[in-house]
Amino acid sequence: MLDKTHNKNAKSWVAIPENSDFTLQNLPFGIFSTKDNPNRRAGVAIGHQIVDLEKITSHFQSIHEDLNTVFSSSTLNDFIALGKEVHTQVRHQLFDLLSEGNTSISEAVLVQQKDATLHLPIQIGDYTDFYSSKEHATNVGTMFRGKDNALMPNWTQMPIGYHGRSSSIVVSGTPIHRPKGQKMPPNAEQPVYGPSSRMDIELEMGFVIGKSTSLGDVVEAEKAEDYIFGMLLFNDWSARDIQKWEYVPLGPFLGKNFGSTVSPWIVTMDALEPFRIEGPSQDPTPLSYLQTTGARAFDIQLEVSMQPKGIAPKVIAQSNFKYLYWSMSQQLAHQTVNGCNINVGDMYASGTISGPTKDSFGSLLELTWNGTEPLTMSDGSERTFIEDYDTLILKGWCEKDGLRIGFGEAIGQILPSKE
């Protein structure tokens, strides 16, 4: 724990509001544009501001010559491809430049977040969604297949996952139209076509690949974190009626691929280091290719709020990333054990992160127990699944001994189906 950026007492010359997600110790990367300069470019969040990295490239010259140009790219992929050592050095340099007393850069390189448009920070190659919360898999399995078949025998032996759609991953704030599709109504004999009436969220976190491999290469579980650039919030919107009718035998498809929402800022693994924690104990012991030493989970508090149009948001769930049974290291080792290659910018999502208690479930399907137990909104109205114009808000942050590292928000509003 010798990383200077973990010093909770360090202060910045940038004003940082109390309980800000974007402290001097965080320094997450994103892509933004402004009215003055509509070119997409890289920035780092601090307090209510964004450091415009394009304006301070001279301060990174000695780290890597490509830092002259990569921050002017419309995605972070080229920066990420420079490797973990470069990311760490850039973050340390930023920490120094933004520390109290340092006058090397001035407020002229800052942009107010409220004046900026935030964009999807990476060009995503492939996207994989895991299913790594035992509580979630058990809950959903119970509802979809009954209690006796809830958790399949393979679930405790490997991180079950599937490939998702990268084209429809959007940045926080992008509205999503209610999907139409095929559904089999209860007790019906023929499927019907129409808008989903069981629109749901899945509270997940994503990680972004920071290092590519070649076809045939295997990423060892022990070294898997070397391949991870950072993390963000991930809402895997789900249409439960479409999903239920289509998913046997090849898995989720149109019930998921109409949209997923990510938070705009990628928090680096370096920033998360102080929040490393042991994950759940695993029984049976995983096969050797899935074994790791040391703590591989992270203590990240998660919160979901629901906001019907015109009323205040209501917190409907509180969970924690540490509940996940399978770690990111195990997920990545599993994904590559067969030689499947990974690329910088690939996205991985955790699967819904449900905790042990009912108020910690990460989907409406679980929170309302398949629509049978409605939630009460801030104005006293009730909700089972998402109605048109409802907004869903995911938040996440780490907090310990006065040190706070936050992820911001992943927000999305559901609009009516397009005609």
Place this chain on the structure above:
Amino acid sequence: MLDKTHNKNAKSWVAIPENSDFTLQNLPFGIFSTKDNPNRRAGVAIGHQIVDLEKITSHFQSIHEDLNTVFSSSTLNDFIALGKEVHTQVRHQLFDLLSEGNTSISEAVLVQQKDATLHLPIQIGDYTDFYSSKEHATNVGTMFRGKDNALMPNWTQMPIGYHGRSSSIVVSGTPIHRPKGQKMPPNAEQPVYGPSSRMDIELEMGFVIGKSTSLGDVVEAEKAEDYIFGMLLFNDWSARDIQKWEYVPLGPFLGKNFGSTVSPWIVTMDALEPFRIEGPSQDPTPLSYLQTTGARAFDIQLEVSMQPKGIAPKVIAQSNFKYLYWSMSQQLAHQTVNGCNINVGDMYASGTISGPTKDSFGSLLELTWNGTEPLTMSDGSERTFIEDYDTLILKGWCEKDGLRIGFGEAIGQILPSKE
């Protein structure tokens, strides 16, 4: 049928061997490089030759100004993005330039295919694999879930599909290492880790998206072909033991994503037009969003050969693209009915194309009926699944009234697992 390129009597000044896949009427697009010029660039196959499009851009000036540069790109994506009208005009212009008697271009713009390296022709965004052969789905369903649950109730209502891995799609000729992974041996209580012992192929065809949509847009079945640039051969390598243990409930994952092999030349929909044919009749009638008018299948003959090291290849299956129950138009309409966006360069595969008879099955799983009925190779030896150093060869071609349009080959050799 007024397209001049469909004139079977038209001849080229380029020597075209009898039974060549690459006739004057075909003109498929690909990406190649040569020893002299290692830059990847676009070409068109004709006979044993490749037309180096970069050398003849002046002849396309009047069609679209970007044709000056797109052929110098390392993928076809920029060319494809110019739209169907441009593709058609370029193909017509090539037809003229290569027709007997035309002296506008000379042999100096040709490269021998044997002197060229062929590359993956597109940068693939997302990849979807369908499961659209009723015969295949019934065969596999019978083996995996028993006769009574072979075909799920949803199968005859929609084109079942799942998202696959685009990073591991490789061009013909690229060897694939035998994947390792988790398997549950018959009657065992614990899974084991090791190389797959049930390596298989899937005889499929792929299509490439030629026109993008925005999130929320729906592609109507009737207009779906407007969004397809062309087709190629697709081998969806499969590790049956890994697949069987992992696939419930989220579908195929590591049993598939270690590699897929495509043929290097993309045959345009224009070239395939003369081979349009009615597909199988559909009962029950699909929901309206899946209905189309006119013939939507294509009569494409398909052949699989297996070649253990050191002996001659043996044809092990002959099938036809026309056997597919769900058409490409229906697949694309289904994939987008929920507003999922598509991008130029996205890849779609048909699913294994099995015919009605045993010698027309498109996988070893079916051809050997789950490994119980071995195939005989050209030297009399037997095979159930693929052994190390075996080479599998997919071929495809259309033939009618003396007109032939071929796809070339998708070849791959299985190497031992990497240590």
